[in-house]
Amino acid sequence: MTVAEAAAFLKVSDDVLYPMLARGEIPAGKVKGQWRLIEDDLLNWLRSQYPVKARAPSDVEVLCHTEGKEPVTGGSLSMEYASLLGLPTSKTQKHSKGS
Numbered sequence: 001m002t003v004a005e006a007a008a009f010l011k012v013s014d015d016v017l018y019p020m021l022a023r024g025e026i027p028a029g030k031v032k033g034q035w036r037l038i039e040d041d042l043l044n045w046l047r048s049q050y051p052v053k054a055r056a057p058s059d060v061e062v063l064c065h066t067e068g069k070e071p072v073t074g075g076s077l078s079m080e081y082a083s084l085l086g087l088p089t090s091k092t093q094k095h096s097k098g099s
Contacts, residue, residue, distance in 0.1 A: 006037045010046070 001009070006026075007017045018035075020026050027041040082088070 001037050001039055001042070003035045003037075006042060009039075009042065 003014055003017055003021070006028075007014045010017070017026070021028050021035050026037070026045055028035050028037045030036070
């Protein structure tokens with residue numbers, strides 16, 4: 001996108017945007033001497049400007065609530081899913097032993 005398009009997208013004037021581009025504050029490149037911006041890069045830059053409280057946590061490791069627990073099988077939902085998937089169902093689960 002052009003500077004004019006980016007400025008309209010950000011709801012600022014070209015005069016505000018040009019110095020930011022010159023300082024390298026906003027990701028952009030020049031094509032034949034004219035600034036060009038990629039909308040995804042502009043969106044990512046804008047999101048990075050949000051206060052930390054407003055951002056979705058991206059650097060926090062989210063652990064699954066079932067981590068470290070034995071998998072649960074059986075029950076009415078397992079039978080229902082198996083039936084919907086056309087899998088054989090039985091009242092008791094058969095466990096195979098690995099060698």
